[in-house]
Amino acid sequence: MTAPLTFVHLTDLHIGNPTVTDDHLYSDTSATLRAIIAEIKRLTPKPHFIVASGDLTNRGDIGSYEELKHILAEAELDIPMLFALGNHDKREGFYRAMLGRTSDIAAPYDHAAVIDGIHIIILDSSAPYKVGGSFEESQFAWLEDELNRHVDLPKLLVMHHAPALDSDPDLEWEALSIIDTERLRVLLAGRNVVGILSGHIHYDRVSNWYGIPVVVGIGQHAATDVLYxxxxxxxxxxxxxxxxxxxxxxxxxxFAPQPSDRRELHCFTFADMAEILKKYESQAALDAVE
Incomplete structure (x- = not known):
């Protein structure tokens, strides 16, 4: 690569099904995505690709993915767009609606592409009934194989949950699990990784993670108040x-922030968060019994 290459990072689109009322959708995410796409289309030079790092929809249902697909089709972007899945996504809904895939629909959506000399590696960090992220065992083998391809090219990783920045277990809900973070660190050591793009926490954050820039974006649903x-x-x-x-x-x-009055949309304490996590675990246990 000689000339600079430009791309766009979207995250946390949280698109909803327009035919269903969703009390946990706090803004008009379809309108926000349309507005951002209009800005992307005005960019000069034209971006080489777009990555969307998870939580593509708010509920993971087919109707929400169909709404996303409709917005993208009407935009006629003519720019390659790559998707990662987040904790609000559901693999079955994504595969059926976005890819027309009906087999192996419980498998992680890991994939890669080389675009204009950049090796883009997309990892599915979503896990059923978990707010935080994790990888299945097979994903590490897949990633190692992918890292050994195109060894001469710079690599850009995309995953919804950023690596854990330290070993505090109380913060695992906001990141990739500590165990999987360490395995990822070992796999990436010595590789030409120019950055990791993530979302999930709904605020702009840039970290130096063992020499690799990790970029997290606010996304298109709501902004976390970092002062709170x-x-x-x-x-x-x-x-x-x-x-x-x-x-x-x-x-x-x-970063390209959108106009906003910064009004409060929703608020909950960490005690509330603990109850949310318990609810996820309870549902997982019930489904395991069934």
Missing amino acids: LNEGIRMLAGASFAIGTIRQSGLTIS
Whole structure:
């Protein structure tokens, strides 16, 4: 790669089914996505690709994915777009609606592409009944094989849950599990990884994770109030996307926030979060018995 390459990072689209009322959808995410796509189409130079790092829909149902598919079709972007899955997504709904796939629909959606000299590796960090992220055993073998391909090309990883930044188990809900983070660190050591793109936590954050830039975006649903994080999660009106540039010197990210009055949309404490996590675990146990 010689000339700089530009791309767009979207995350947490949280598209809903327009025919169903959803009390946990706090903004008009379809309108937000349309507005952001209009801005993307005005970018010069034209981005080489778009990545969407998970939580494509709010409920993971086929109707929501069909709404996403409709928005993208009417936009006529003519730019390659790659998708990761997040904890709000459901593999079955995604496979059926977005890909027309009817077999092996419980498998992780891991895939890769080489676009204009960049090796983009997409990992599915979603796990049924979990808010935080994890990988299945087979995904590590797949990733190792993929990392050994195109060894001369810079690699950009996309996954909904960013690697855990430290070993605090109380924060596993917001990241990839600590165990899987460590395995990922070992696999990526010495590789030409220019960056990892993620979402999930709904605020812009850039970290240096063992020498690899990890970029998290607000997304298109709501913005987490970072001034409230010691008490809980306060969701404000707000959305953003990111414009990335890969140069010989490495990755540059510029955030493009959307106009917002920053009003409060929803708020809950970490005690509430504990109850949410218990509910997920209870449902998982019930389904395992059935």
